[in-house]
Amino acid sequence: MADTGFLPKENLSALLEALSKKFQVFAPVLEGDIVLFKRFASGVTLCLTRPANLPPKGIIFPQSEALFNFNFKKDPEDAKKVAIELKENLDFSPTIIFGSRPCDAQGFRIYDRVYLETDTADPYYKGRREKTTIITLACNAPSPGCFCTSVGRGPAETEGSDLMMTELENGYFFEPITEKGEEILKEAGLEDGSAYKEQSQKLHEKVSALVKKPFTTLEGIPEKLLSLFDNNQFWEEETAKCISCGACTYLCPTCYCFNITDEQVGNTGERIRSWDACMFFHFTLEASSHNPRPNKHQRLKNRVGHKFSYYPKKYNNVIACCGCGRCIRYCPMSVDISEIVAHAQGA
Amino acid sequence: MAIEKLKEVVLKVLPEVDVIIGYRQGFDPLHATPFFITKPEQADQLIWNPLCVQNLCSYLPFLKGKVGVVVKGCDSRTIVQYMQEKLITRENIKVIGVPCLRVISIKKVMAAINQQSVQNVTFEGENIIVKTSEGQKTILVTDVAPRKCATCQLATPLQYDLLAGDAIQSNKPQDAFEETKEFEKLSLEERRAYWEKEFDRCIRCYACRNACPLCICQDKCIAESRDPHWTSQRDNVTEKAMFHMIHGLHLAGRCISCGECERVCPMDIPVAKIKNKIGMDLKELFDYEAGMNPEDTPPMYTFKLEEANIKEHEL
Numbered sequence: 001m002a003d004t005g006f007l008p009k010e011n012l013s014a015l016l017e018a019l020s021k022k023f024q025v026f027a028p029v030l031e032g033d034i035v036l037f038k039r040f041a042s043g044v045t046l047c048l049t050r051p052a053n054l055p056p057k058g059i060i061f062p063q064s065e066a067l068f069n070f071n072f073k074k075d076p077e078d079a080k081k082v083a084i085e086l087k088e089n090l091d092f093s094p095t096i097i098f099g100s101r102p103c104d105a106q107g108f109r110i111y112d113r114v115y116l117e118t119d120t121a122d123p124y125y126k127g128r129r130e131k132t133t134i135i136t137l138a139c140n141a142p143s144p145g146c147f148c149t150s151v152g153r154g155p156a157e158t159e160g161s162d163l164m165m166t167e168l169e170n171g172y173f174f175e176p177i178t179e180k181g182e183e184i185l186k187e188a189g190l191e192d193g194s195a196y197k198e199q200s201q202k203l204h205e206k207v208s209a210l211v212k213k214p215f216t217t218l219e220g221i222p223e224k225l226l227s228l229f230d231n232n233q234f235w236e237e238e239t240a241k242c243i244s245c246g247a248c249t250y251l252c253p254t255c256y257c258f259n260i261t262d263e264q265v266g267n268t269g270e271r272i273r274s275w276d277a278c279m280f281f282h283f284t285l286e287a288s289s290h291n292p293r294p295n296k297h298q299r300l301k302n303r304v305g306h307k308f309s310y311y312p313k314k315y316n317n318v319i320a321c322c323g324c325g326r327c328i329r330y331c332p333m334s335v336d337i338s339e340i341v342a343h344a345q346g347a
Numbered sequence: 348m349a350i351e352k353l354k355e356v357v358l359k360v361l362p363e364v365d366v367i368i369g370y371r372q373g374f375d376p377l378h379a380t381p382f383f384i385t386k387p388e389q390a391d392q393l394i395w396n397p398l399c400v401q402n403l404c405s406y407l408p409f410l411k412g413k414v415g416v417v418v419k420g421c422d423s424r425t426i427v428q429y430m431q432e433k434l435i436t437r438e439n440i441k442v443i444g445v446p447c448l449r450v451i452s453i454k455k456v457m458a459a460i461n462q463q464s465v466q467n468v469t470f471e472g473e474n475i476i477v478k479t480s481e482g483q484k485t486i487l488v489t490d491v492a493p494r495k496c497a498t499c500q501l502a503t504p505l506q507y508d509l510l511a512g513d514a515i516q517s518n519k520p521q522d523a524f525e526e527t528k529e530f531e532k533l534s535l536e537e538r539r540a541y542w543e544k545e546f547d548r549c550i551r552c553y554a555c556r557n558a559c560p561l562c563i564c565q566d567k568c569i570a571e572s573r574d575p576h577w578t579s580q581r582d583n584v585t586e587k588a589m590f591h592m593i594h595g596l597h598l599a600g601r602c603i604s605c606g607e608c609e610r611v612c613p614m615d616i617p618v619a620k621i622k623n624k625i626g627m628d629l630k631e632l633f634d635y636e637a638g639m640n641p642e643d644t645p646p647m648y649t650f651k652l653e654e655a656n657i658k659e660h661e662l
Contacts, residue, residue, distance in 0.1 A: 064582035332611030
């Protein structure tokens with residue numbers, strides 16, 4: 001890997017402005033009291049002091065996207081003859097996600113196994129993913145509810161990121177992780193950062209020790225959850241307070257489920273892919289009107305099970321939770337997934 | 348009110364019911380979480396303080412058997428509304444009332460402490476003292492109370508079977524619609540711009556709907572229905588606004604102003620303002636407030652040839 005870099009804090013906006021000439025740059029921006037990834041533009045208030053309320057997942061996996069547009073064209077000579085015109089939407093721009101957190105960036109690795117590393121890669125995900133460079137900011141303090149070290153990750157984990165940055169007293173230390181990151185670093189033309197490497201590593205270790213540990217081992221968790229699958233009493237007790245909304249799933253950097261609908265007006269319309277959530281009744285509602293998961297305890301069981309059991313069983317023991325803590329800190333009822341997993345472990 | 352008193356009442360009620368819903372400490376010292384008690388030994392974990400924000404009544408229509416529930420004044424209007432709409436069998440519910448002058452908006456506290464992780468919380472007199480890695484911050488509870496508390500008249504619940512503490516009176520100003528009246532002074536364009544900006548953030552997680560004690564359609568919500576197809580899955584602001592307007596209008600004359608919709612919004616959208624406006628109109632048109640008297644019929648559930656305050660024949 002190429003050299004490291006260092007950027008004095010006061011030069012941050014200039015860097016983003018320079019990058020914006022070649023890329024569409026998304027950065028965490030303060031809006032009222034919350035932080036959202038928005039297109040960087042002069043005048044926005046950057047906020048790098050805490051993770052964004054919503055992870056940057058929507059930049060690569062949009063909340064709602066028109067996969068293609070369709071148009072039914074009737075033959076004026078013969079009304080029974082209808083031709084369909086289709087227009088696919090596969091044009092993606094070079095993009096930078098700036099200031100994602102390690103957990104956010106790792107979330108894309110969870111998606112990659114599903115949407116990219118298969119025989120039938122998803123062209124929409126692939127198109128955006130390949131054109132996106134992720135610049136991640138290591139955390140310098142844990143946020144309420146986060147537990148990344150318990151799921152085998154950490155506040156300076158590099159997986160999923162192209163370029164890592166660490167906030168030090170007077171500036172940011174940059175370290176490339178991939179070739180994409182290396183290119184951005186070259187382009188940025190920063191001063192040499194090697195003098196800051198050790199300081200940065202020490203900070204990572206210090207922060208890592210501050211993250212709460214609701215469970216100390218992942219050993220046996222996937223199997224334990226499977227063994228509890230039919231234990232309705234366990235799940236009913238654990239999920240009694242859940243109100244089955246979709247806040248946890250939509251704020252989650254590793255939740256990737258979607259719905260597909262045709263939205264049509266007259267003869268024209270779009271086929272839309274939009275986020276969906278296993279916490280909703282409609283998620284598993286079948287055309288016959290049968291619903292295999294009519295109760296909320298079955299739905300939350302699925303959410304926990306998917307992340308901590310089914311996904312790891314399918315993908316080489318990788319836990320599909322990065323411990324970002326958003327589902328805990330923004331849950332209307334303070335449902336705590338790490339507590340449920342810990343209870344399952346002890347059950 | 349001392350927590351001992353609440354524990355005492357809970358232990359007294361527990362043998363008569365299948366479950367009691369109260370509060371216990373959540374994932375950090377700032378968050379309380381609903382607590383379903385079935386065994387006497389669990390009562391030790393009960394807590395009661397201004398951080399006990401959730402409206403626990405919302406669970407009642409979905410629970411079978413006999414249920415005890417810890418109820419604040421604002422939340423007690425839920426019980427009344429459920430009685431009106433026959434969503435609960437009152438005899439099956441043991442309402443454990445708790446006197447309450449105000450709760451705390453967690454969002455306001457988090458804003459006051461720079462969104463830091465909370466290490467410890469204590470209450471001293473009128474203050475909440477929050478400790479973070481940046482130090483200790485003393486905040487006046489009234490400064491971080493949600494809007495609804497500023498005009499709340501129900502320091503003691505309207506409905507209770509047992510009261511954990513002494514009945515108290517509210518001495519707050521009555522006008523719950525002042526802010527809405529101010530807001531209405533803005534031009535149509537300004538209001539439109541305001542709501543477009545706010546709704547733009549909506550992620551359609553439906554936390555506002557699911558936390559709403561009166562959103563009883565839940566799994567049959569028009570927001571997700573394909574037939575009728577009133578909202579699409581597009582994520583533009585029109586669709587989002589449409590959902591929030593439907594939510595508001597379905598609650599006309601039924602919204603009991605608990606503010607759960609706004610409290611739970613992870614995107615910080617002030618959705619309770621919409622309900623407050625509709626509540627103001629209901630008050631004006633029908634001289635009606637939801638959830639105050641079990642004998643009332645909500646105005647939208649009934650019909651009069653001539654409404655006293657709607658002069659349609661004089662138009």
